[in-house]
Amino acid sequence: MENERLEIHLLLEAIYLKYGYDFRRYAATHTKRRLEHRRKMADFSNFSQMQHRVIHDTDFFETLLLDLSINVTEMFRDPWFYKRVREVVFPYLKTYPFAKIWHAGCSAGQEVYSMGIFLEEEGMGDRVQIYATDFNELILQKAKDGIYSMDLIREYTANYQKAGGRRSFSDYYTADYESVIMKRSLKEKVLFSSHNLVTDGAFGEMNVIFCRNVLIYFNRELQDRVLTLFLDSLCPGGFLCLGSKESLKFSGVAHRLEIVSEREKIYRKKRV
Amino acid sequence: MSHTIPYDAVVIGVSAGGLAALNRVLPALVQPHFIPVLVVQHLSPESESYLPVHLDLRCTLHVKEAEDKEPLETGTVYLAPPNYHLMVEMDRALALSTEARVNYSRPSIDVLFETAAEVFCHKLVGVILTGANADGAKGLARIKAFGGLTVVQAPETALADAMPRAAMEAVAVDHVLPLEEIGPFLNALMCDTR
Numbered sequence: 269m270e271n272e273r274l275e276i277h278l279l280l281e282a283i284y285l286k287y288g289y290d291f292r293r294y295a296a297t298h299t300k301r302r303l304e305h306r307r308k309m310a311d312f313s314n315f316s317q318m319q320h321r322v323i324h325d326t327d328f329f330e331t332l333l334l335d336l337s338i339n340v341t342e343m344f345r346d347p348w349f350y351k352r353v354r355e356v357v358f359p360y361l362k363t364y365p366f367a368k369i370w371h372a373g374c375s376a377g378q379e380v381y382s383m384g385i386f387l388e389e390e391g392m393g394d395r396v397q398i399y400a401t402d403f404n405e406l407i408l409q410k411a412k413d414g415i416y417s418m419d420l421i422r423e424y425t426a427n428y429q430k431a432g433g434r435r436s437f438s439d440y441y442t443a444d445y446e447s448v449i450m451k452r453s454l455k456e457k458v459l460f461s462s463h464n465l466v467t468d469g470a471f472g473e474m475n476v477i478f479c480r481n482v483l484i485y486f487n488r489e490l491q492d493r494v495l496t497l498f499l500d501s502l503c504p505g506g507f508l509c510l511g512s513k514e515s516l517k518f519s520g521v522a523h524r525l526e527i528v529s530e531r532e533k534i535y536r537k538k539r540v
Numbered sequence: 541m542s543h544t545i546p547y548d549a550v551v552i553g554v555s556a557g558g559l560a561a562l563n564r565v566l567p568a569l570v571q572p573h574f575i576p577v578l579v580v581q582h583l584s585p586e587s588e589s590y591l592p593v594h595l596d597l598r599c600t601l602h603v604k605e606a607e608d609k610e611p612l613e614t615g616t617v618y619l620a621p622p623n624y625h626l627m628v629e630m631d632r633a634l635a636l637s638t639e640a641r642v643n644y645s646r647p648s649i650d651v652l653f654e655t656a657a658e659v660f661c662h663k664l665v666g667v668i669l670t671g672a673n674a675d676g677a678k679g680l681a682r683i684k685a686f687g688g689l690t691v692v693q694a695p696e697t698a699l700a701d702a703m704p705r706a707a708m709e710a711v712a713v714d715h716v717l718p719l720e721e722i723g724p725f726l727n728a729l730m731c732d733t734r
């Protein structure tokens with residue numbers, strides 16, 4: 269093995285042993301780029317030096333954790349996706365008196381509130397329990413707070429409209445000078461909790477799972493493991509929604525799901 | 541007698557004026573079993589993915605949008621989707637990422653070239669075409685450092701010459717070619733025996 273790869277391997281092993289976060293099966297090229305970014309910023313000449321610092325300095329590890337978990341997200345990301353969800357997933361949800369939805373890798377919560385808004389518009393607000401999880405506690409706290417910078421609202425509003433929102437987006441938040449806070453009724457339906465897709469287990473009997481723009485950072489083997497975890501957590505006929513560039517095509521579990529909407533990456537667990 | 545192609549992949553970076561340039565270069569690639577071609581063309585994040593469809597109609601090779609975890613195949617051109625970085629993984633499959641913009645760009649040419657260089661080493665051909673920024677210069681230098689072959693469109697023949705010039709400043713480029721010679725040049729590489 270080439271020296272640098274060896275050092276990265278050992279660094280990831282050290283992070284796992286010391287802090288329990290397992291990045292060993294994340295997409296290797298991506299992980300290497302993120303680590304390299306931090307190595308240069310912190311002025312280490314190699315990853316072995318950086319490893320020493322990671323082991324002895326928890327704050328440094330926290331920084332690295334943020335580097336490794338890409339948190340980019342937005343409200344109604346890919347508006348056409350949400351439009352399609354409304355068309356194909358909502359009719360299914362309405363057949364249940366009570367349904368459960370899981371947002372895995374929810375980042376700062378925008379995806380969760382987007383869905384919450386549509387549930388409310390469809391009059392289903394009281395008939396669902398939403399679970400929102402992420403392995404990054406810092407970002408999870410932001411999701412719970414539901415406070416977003418005012419600068420982003422124009423873009424979010426445009427997305428909401430493109431997605432087929434039926435009211436005024438401003439109905440869903442209270443504005444301050446520099447930020448907005450999401451409406452209490454949206455927050456109350458959500459149970460936020462810490463959950464690591466790599467090391468934690470299945471969630472029970474979900475009707476819909478959203479896991480968007482997370483699997484892209486895993487290698488194929490890990491993707492298959494996590495997809496299996498989703499299959500174990502879904503009830504038969506339940507929906508799985510992935511990011512717009514994440515496909516089941518190259519995975520080992522494709523045969524266990526049917527494609528509902530190709531472009532939107534909406535799948536459904538077969539009833540067998 | 542069989543011959544071996546000395547390269548495993550071609551990476552192409554192009555920005556302003558890119559559609560016309562790709563329309564020239566890609567249809568000229570006609571060798572059967574052409575090695576995989578990976579392209580980053582700067583596009584606005586919202587642009588619809590009509591480019592692969594359009595180019596596919598005009599090319600002998602199959603042109604498609606790159607997908608995450610997709611294994612590379614010969615005879616195929618992969619275009620980076622708008623708003624995603626395109627990278628090559630250690631197992632030679634494609635990977636997409638939404639990490640921050642590089643050189644104000646996503647997809648970024650440097651990201652593709654740098655990751656491809658590490659995987660293909662000296663068996664990579666890097667090509668910089670027309671463009672109005674400096675993305676790709678670092679990546680091309682990286683390809684050269686790994687022993688790969690570097691090609692730049694002659695700035696006089698480029699709609700925007702900043703990108704070719706930046707690349708030529710960053711690397712001692714192996715071949716500077718007018719636009720219409722780039723396709724035939726790449727074709728000829730496929731029959732090279734060494």
Ligand SMILES: C[S@@+](CC[C@H](N)C(=O)[O-])C[C@H]1O[C@@H](n2cnc3c(N)ncnc32)[C@H](O)[C@@H]1O
Nearest residue numbers: 337338341373375402403404464465466480481
């Ligand atoms: C790019 S964001 C996606 C946010 C949102 N789903 C969207 O599509 O806009 C990826 C999120 O996945 C989380 N994540 C990464 N690895 C994870 C893991 N092993 N378990 C749980 N969450 C993880 C990151 O912390 C980050 O918040």
